[in-house]
Amino acid sequence: MTRAARLDGARVAWRHSLRFRLALIYTLLALAITSVMALGVMALLLRSMDRQFDARLNERADVIAERFSNPARSLGVGLPPVGYTALVSPDGTILQASSGLNLKAGEPFPYLSQSRVPLLGVPIRTVTRKAGDFGTLWVGLPEEDLINARESATRALLLALLVTPLLMLPVGLWAGRRALTGLGGAADLADRIDPTRSLATLPLPDREDEVHRLLAAINRLLVRIEAGQAREKQLLGQIVHELGAPLTVLKASLNRAAEHTGDPDVIRSALVADELTFTTQDLMQLARGQLEMKLVWHYIPARTLQGRLDRLVPGTAFQGDWAAGILCDPDRLTQALRNLLANARRAAGPDGTVTLTLNETPEQVTFTVRDSGPGLPPDLGDRIFEPFVSGAGSSGLGLSVSRQIALAHGGNLAGSTAPGGGAQFTLTLPGAALNETDDEVSEELLDEPAILAR
Template structure:
C-alpha cells in the first residue's frame, strides 16, 4: 500500500476536555497562554496536610497556649486578690464584733449570755484563772471548764471552721469571739472550680476558634499556593493575579511574580541561545550526513559506516535540542499514513543490530520523522545499556484501538532511585545527554499516546510506547486531506 499524506499542517492536540468536568471548575487562571483550572481537588489548595505539619494548627495551638497562660496568670491573680479582700473584710467584721461585744459587756455590766451579739457567732468569757466563766448558748458545754482554745486563731466547733480573736474585758478577764469561716471556704472552693473549668474549657474553645479563624485567614495563602503549584516551568509562565488587599499574601504573590518574570526572561534567553546553536550545527551536519551517506553507498569501509552512524547520532541529538528549544506547544506534527515496514527500515538503519519482533505488516498514522525519532531514542538508550554483546528487541503489537511498541534490552535495568524522573530533561542513568527519553515521551504525548518504563524481573529495562491506532473510514474525513 502506497503511503499517502493526510495533512502536513495538523498540530498535535490533547484529548477534548470533559464538559462536566469543566463545569465543576472553581476558576481558571491564565498561565503561559493556557487556562489552568483551579478545581476543588487541585494542587496544594485542598491538599490534606497532616495536622502536625499544618500552619493553621500550629498557629491555633500557639494562641491556645498563650491564652491558657494568660488565663492562668490573670485568673490566679484576680482570685487571689478577691479572696484576700474577702479575708480582710471577714477579719474587719470579726474585730468589729469583738470590740462591740467587749464595750457592751463592760459598759452595761450585763451577763455574757445577754450581750452575745448577732446570731451565728461564738463568744466566751475567760477568767483570770483560765476557766470559762460564761459562753454563748451554743458553747454552754465549755462553762466552768478550762479554756480549750488557748493561742488558737483557727478552731473547729461542731465540724465548723471558726476564726477567733480575744479582747481584754477590764478586771473580769478575756473575751473570746469567733465567727464561722465556712463562707470563706465555700468561696475558695467555688473560685478554684471556676478557674479549673476555665482552664479546661478555654483551651478547647480557643483551639477550635483558632482553627476556624486560621482557615479563613489563610485562604488567600492556600489559593496562592494552588496557583503557584500549577505553574509549569517548561512553558512560558504568566504572572499570578494579585488580591485586592495589600497584606502578606499580596506581598508573597508580588515576590512570586517578580521571580516568574525573571524565570521567563531567563528561559527565553536560554531557548534563543539553544535555538541559535542548533541552527548553526544543523546545516553543516546535514551536509556531512549526506556526504557520508553517499560515501557509504560507494564503499564498504567500516570507518565510513561508523562516521555515518555518528553523523546520524549528532543529527538526532540536534533534533532533540531543537524540540527542547521550541517547546512542545510550538511543535507541529506532519501526519502521514505509512506502512510499519517503512518505520522498521528506518530504525534498522539507525540502530543496527536491533531485533524486530511482532507484526510489522500493518500501517501507522503518525508523524514518521517524529515517531522515528522517539523510537530511535529508546533503541539507542537500550543499545548503550546492553553494550556491544547485549540484545535489544522491539516488538510491535497492533489492535484496532492502539499500536504498542515494546523495547526491551539485556542491560542492568533502570536506576531505582530515579523512577519516573528518567523522563525529565537532562536526567540520565546511562551517561547520555538525558534528552532522548524526555523527547520520546513528548512525541508520544503529542501523538495522543503514552510512554512508560520499567525494569524486567530477569534483567534489563522495558519501555512501552503506545499511540492510537489508525482509524480509517468515516474518521478519515475528520483528519483532512493533505
C-alpha cells in the same frame, strides 16, 4: 496527579495552611492573655474576700472582747450566738463555750493555740483576744462561704479557658480568611500560570499592605524569570542552529560512506548522526516553547527496527515476536527506543542486562524495556518525563522526547520499577489493523529498498 488534584490536596491540608497557623497563634495568645488576666483577677478577688473575712472575724472578736473588759457589764451575761465562741480561764479550762462546740465548762479547751479548726467537716478560722480578768476569748467563724466562693471562681476560670479557644479559633479562621483573601486568589492565579508560555503577572490588591508588597515582589520575579527564559531560549536556538549545518554535512557524508564501503562502524556512525540530527531538531522545538514533530508513516518489519537498535545500543537482549510488522515513523520510533535503551544501559552498567520485549496484538503494539539497575527514583514519579528532569545524571531530555514520540503515534510511554528490581518502561503504539487496501499499500512500502535500508 493532575494540577486540579494537587490543588484539591493543598486545600484539604488545612492544618498546614497559613490561615490555620495564624488562627492557632491568635487563639493561643488569646488563651494565654485570658488565663493570665483571669488568674490575676481571681487572685485579687480571693485575696480581697480573705481580707474581708479576717476583718469580719476580728471585728466580732473585738466586739465580744469589749463586753468582757468591764466586769460589771459582763457579769451574768452569756456569750452571743456569733459563730463559735469560748471563754477560757488562765489555767486553760473552759468557763463558757458555744453549744456548737459540744464542750462543757471546766473541761480543758483543745483549740486555743490553733488558727484553723475542723468542726463537723467544716474548716473554722479562729482568733483570740484578752478578756480582762476572765482569761482568753476564743472566736471562730466557718470558712464554708469563702471556700465555696473560691471553688466558684475556679470553675469560672476553667470554663473561660475552655470556651475561649472554642470561640477564638473560628473567629481567627474567619479573620484570617478575610485578611488573606488576596493572597489566596493570587496563589490560585499563580497555579494556573503555564511556564511554557508567556508568564503573566499577578493582580495587585487595592490596599498597599504586606500582601500587596509580596505580590509586587512576585511580579518582579516573574518578569526576571521571563527575561531569563527568553535569553536561554535564544541561546539554545543559536547553539542548535550552529550545530545543525555541520551535522547535516556529517550525516550526508557518513551515509554516502556507508553505501560505498558497507563498514559496520561507518553505518553505526551514520545512525548516530541521524539521532543527533533528531536531537537538535527536538532542542530547536524546545527553544520555541513546544515540542512538535511531523511523522512520516511506513509499515516496516520489526526485524528492521531490531537491526537498527542492535547497532545503536549493542548488548541489548531482544525478546518477543520480532517477526511482525509495525506501522510507524521508523526514524522517530528508533529514536524513542534508542533513548530508552541508552538510559537502561547507563543504569545497568557494563555488566548489567538490558532487554527489549515486543508483544503485538491486533489492537496494540507494546515495547517493554527493562534493565537490572536500581530502578526509578521514587521521589520523581511521573516528573521523570519532564524535560531536563533526570535521575541518572543524564540531560533529562531523552525520556521527554520518547514520550512525545509515543503520543504523536497515538500511543503512550509509562515507567515504573519492576517487581524484581530495575527500571521498566512500556511504550505502546496502536495496532496496524490493516484492511485489504492497506495491505496493498504496505506491500508497496515494503518493496521500497530505501525503507528497508534504514
